[in-house]
Amino acid sequence: MNEEQTWVAQAQQGDDEAFTKLVETYQTPVFNLCYRMLGEPELAEDAAQETFLRAYQHLHRYDQKRPFPTWLLSIAAHYCIDRLRRRKFSMFSMDVEDEDGNSFEIPDMDAPSPEGEAITGQTNERVQAMLKDLDATDRAAIIMRYWYDYSEKEIAESLNLTVSAVKSRLHRARKELAGLWVEQEDDLLAEMERRHHESPAF
């Protein structure tokens, strides 16, 4: 039995300290999934907290044969899908301000240079902006596939879908994203052209 399984077993016996260790271990993947699904850090924080509360309350239902993070992310994905279906969320760029005016930033993992960082930041912004146009379940499938390297089988288990449905959803979502990517580039080119013509030099 590894450390994680020990914590899970202890938490199932009512040990809150053990559950806190699980929270500390999986807070980032759960928060990231919620953030990518909901698009706002405040909503992601709420959703991640709610995910852990639900996991705590339903820990007795957890099957030890299944990987714990998969079970946890499945709860988070279902919660976010429900929230997205209940109401429409306005999406913001990667750097937004919270109620206190503090800027939220995605932590810099491997910034090689300021230029590279700027490009990565732009790409992240574009990805986040495109994700919001996807269907909630397609979005969850894409996040699990590309942020967590989940196999189609794991995604199917997490989202209660068949493997063929996951494959078809992933294909559809990827094509949709590619279409949006082209649209964004067209808009960008049109904007640059407009600015070029509006320049005082002409």
Place this chain on the structure above:
Amino acid sequence: MNHQPFETWLLDDKVLTPTEKRELNSHLRDCRTCSALAETGLALRSARVASPAPGFALRFQHKLAAQKLAEQRRRLWGLIVLILSGVGLVGWALAPVLISIASSPVEWLISVTGLFLFVFTSLQAFGEIVTVVLRMLPDFLPPYMWMVILSGLAGMGLLWAVSIWRLARRPQGVPA
């Protein structure tokens, strides 16, 4: 323009041979659709992981504690309401009896004794009827019917015991 098999390769994240890579690169130079597909694939793979603000676990502990407290309060209030309702109902049911006892205790004692005598004689008569029926039944019912009846009773008993056990068992991981 024919996008196959390049589109499928990109969508399935296929591991390509050097020849396939060359073919794909050549196609991507001319095809904007597949090029966008490849670019979005790269963008998705290079996207960062967002982390929560520091103190997430501590905030969770506070939230959990608050939820447990709210749950305890809810249960306490539920218990109080249940007890008060029970006391009220018992009081309402006993009120006429208490009034009659207070007004004429001797008459009440006689009626209670009569009631006890009635219940006792009724039970005795019922017992006698059951004894007679039990003595007569073996002649009417064949042995296999007895087996069926006893199996049914045993099954129902088991079902009852399992239901009680499942209801009484507190799930693990659920706050007490």
